[in-house]
Amino acid sequence: MILGTTLRQGRRIASKRPAFLIGTSSSSRTSSAVAPHSTALLHCCAEPTATVQQQHARSFSATSKHTKSSWYPTSSHYQLTIDLLSRSYHTPPSLQSESTKELDSERTLYHAIPPSLRAAIIADLRSVDFDNNGRIDSDELTALLRKHSDSFTEGEILELSELFYTSLGASSVDIDRFLEALDAAADDRGTSGGGHTEDGEVSMLAEKGKYKTHPLGIGTCASEYMFAKTHGKYTEEDLNVELTHLPPVTFSDRTALFAVRCVRLVFDTATLWNVGSITKEKILNRAIFLETIAAIPGMVAAIIRHFRSLRNMARDGGMLNMFLEEANNERMHLLTFIRMKEPGYLFRGAVIGAQFGFGSFFLTAYMINPTWCHRFIGYIEEEACHTYTTILNEMDSAPSGSELAQWKIGDAPKIAKGYWHLGEHGTVYDVMLAVRADEAEHRDVNHAVSGIPDDTVNPLYDPRVKLDIMLKKYVKDIMEKEASKQSSVA
Numbered sequence: 001m002i003l004g005t006t007l008r009q010g011r012r013i014a015s016k017r018p019a020f021l022i023g024t025s026s027s028s029r030t031s032s033a034v035a036p037h038s039t040a041l042l043h044c045c046a047e048p049t050a051t052v053q054q055q056h057a058r059s060f061s062a063t064s065k066h067t068k069s070s071w072y073p074t075s076s077h078y079q080l081t082i083d084l085l086s087r088s089y090h091t092p093p094s095l096q097s098e099s100t101k102e103l104d105s106e107r108t109l110y111h112a113i114p115p116s117l118r119a120a121i122i123a124d125l126r127s128v129d130f131d132n133n134g135r136i137d138s139d140e141l142t143a144l145l146r147k148h149s150d151s152f153t154e155g156e157i158l159e160l161s162e163l164f165y166t167s168l169g170a171s172s173v174d175i176d177r178f179l180e181a182l183d184a185a186a187d188d189r190g191t192s193g194g195g196h197t198e199d200g201e202v203s204m205l206a207e208k209g210k211y212k213t214h215p216l217g218i219g220t221c222a223s224e225y226m227f228a229k230t231h232g233k234y235t236e237e238d239l240n241v242e243l244t245h246l247p248p249v250t251f252s253d254r255t256a257l258f259a260v261r262c263v264r265l266v267f268d269t270a271t272l273w274n275v276g277s278i279t280k281e282k283i284l285n286r287a288i289f290l291e292t293i294a295a296i297p298g299m300v301a302a303i304i305r306h307f308r309s310l311r312n313m314a315r316d317g318g319m320l321n322m323f324l325e326e327a328n329n330e331r332m333h334l335l336t337f338i339r340m341k342e343p344g345y346l347f348r349g350a351v352i353g354a355q356f357g358f359g360s361f362f363l364t365a366y367m368i369n370p371t372w373c374h375r376f377i378g379y380i381e382e383e384a385c386h387t388y389t390t391i392l393n394e395m396d397s398a399p400s401g402s403e404l405a406q407w408k409i410g411d412a413p414k415i416a417k418g419y420w421h422l423g424e425h426g427t428v429y430d431v432m433l434a435v436r437a438d439e440a441e442h443r444d445v446n447h448a449v450s451g452i453p454d455d456t457v458n459p460l461y462d463p464r465v466k467l468d469i470m471l472k473k474y475v476k477d478i479m480e481k482e483a484s485k486q487s488s489v490a
Contacts (some may be wrong), residue, residue: 112187113179113475120482121182121475125175137172138165145470151477152470160470166226167218167463181215185471222463223318227325233421239433241440243385246447252372260379278394280403284341286387291334292351294384296359297377298327300366308454318458319449326442332419333435339413340428374450381443388436395429 113121125136128143136144142161145152152160173181248254268274271286302323309316343351366373398404412426420426420434448459457464 113183117479117482118179121179121478122175124478125178129175133172134175135172136175136178138162138168138170140172145474148474148477151473156470160466163222163226163463163466164218166222167220167467168216169221171217173216178216182471182475184215185468186475216467218463218467220317220457220463221315223321223458223461224315225318225321226463227318227321227458227461234434234437239437241385241389241436243382243389244443245382246378248375252369253375256372256376257379259376260383263380264383278390278404280407281341283391284337285347287337288334288341288343289347289351289354290384291330291337293354293358294380295327295330295334296355297362297366297373298323298325298330300359300363301370301373302327304363304366304370315455317456318461319456322445322458322460326445329438329442332415333438336413336416336419336431336435339415371451374446378443378447378450381439381446384439385436385443388432388439392429392432392436395432 124147125144128140128147129136130140130143138161141164142157145157145160149157246253248257271282271289273282273286302320305316305320305323309320362373365376395404395408398408408427408429410428412422412428412431416422416431416434417424417426420431422430422434445460449456
């Protein structure tokens with residue numbers, strides 16, 4: 001329901017300065033011609049299999065405490081951890097002022113990229129430096145990424161170039177600085193929250209300082225107005241939702257869980273959900289009514305954060321965009337289901353009353369304790385995942401020729417096919433799978449953002465994280481190409 005940080009998992013709080021920790025590791029082929037330490041680098045830069053937003057929000061087993069929260073994905077394909085307490089980007093003073101260092105000089109700044117690969121990267125960067133000023137702007141970044149189209153889709157290239165342009169304020173980056181950022185991202189230090197290297201040196205991303213920016217000099221202002229979230233094109237893994245439960249830790253968590261269980265008991269009893277068999281009529285009545293309520297929390301959170309941003313004359317971190325998207329996502333569920341059933345006047349009257357009652361309660365509660373509200377919604381979404389799983393199981397086990405069996409293969413509403421990219425032959429069953437995947441994301445995100453600091457950057461669209469992923473993919477691609485060249489020569 002509301003967005004309150006799976007991203008498809010649990011998460012965080014405490015420190016005034018939120019930070020993101022992303023660690024990746026996956027196997028990738030390497031050539032024997034590549035230096036030994038380059039092999040480890042290639043593994044570090046292995047490309048994730050899911051989209052960036054799915055990496056951040058899908059299949060997370062939530063783990064949260066009142067002093068710390070982290071997302072832990074259950075996918076074996078992409079090991080990712082986002083820890084708000086241990087990652088921040090700090091650009092050292094050397095990167096703030098110096099831009100005249102010799103690129104091929106012997107420096108200890110480079111930890112991950114060996115000299116031979118560094119030379120190849122420098123040549124690659126200079127090949128797109130069309131104005132020969134030793135800097136890379138967004139147009140030149142577009143040309144650079146298009147040279148590596150095996151690793152980047154055209155859509156990703158355009159999005160990353162726009163993000164690069166807006167985050168730098170239409171400026172450009174010195175090639176030397178770009179190379180240093182590549183090294184930081186390629187090294188485990190660059191994407192695992194910083195730390196000490198084997199020789200005891202402190203990672204530049206772990207240094208303490210006043211700069212809350214990416215090594216490229218990219219800040220987070222773009223997250224205030226850029227947020228691309230699509231709910232279509234789910235993979236089989238995305239749709240195979242794991243039913244998770246976040247055990248309550250604090251008294252606030254326990255009261256939120258107790259409230260959810262009470263609400264579920266009352267609603268199930270009033271609608272006779274557990275009495276008799278589950279029918280198409282029961283499913284639609286339940287789905288339509290709940291979706292009219294489910295879209296309230298996200299809107300409430302966005303409105304309050306919007307007014308807070310105006311009142312404090314400060315950035316929001318793009319969180320309100322995430323909450324608005326969640327509210328609209330729930331509204332799209334409703335618009336889909338009402339294409340299958342037209343509610344009567346009594347039903348509509350009940351919706352008006354429920355909206356007024358729950359809306360007033362949630363608005364007041366969110367102004368008093370947003371942490372409790374997000375935990376409450378996280379538990380509500382856990383129940384939603386269970387409900388849609390029950391519906392899917394009923395459709396699977398329905399006797400041939402029955403109402404649910406026919407509904408399973410029935411044509412999905414046109415609006416659903418377009419919104420979730422279900423294809424020309426998308427079915428109602430496909431709709432239920434997609435809706436459950438959405439609810440799982442809302443579950444994980446709300447649990448994750450419960451208790452985080454107000455200045456947290458939108459975990460689904462942090463420019464620094466997206467640029468880190470881009471840099472890693474670029475290094476991996478160029479390493480594979482260099483390894484291939486050396487193999488052919490050998």
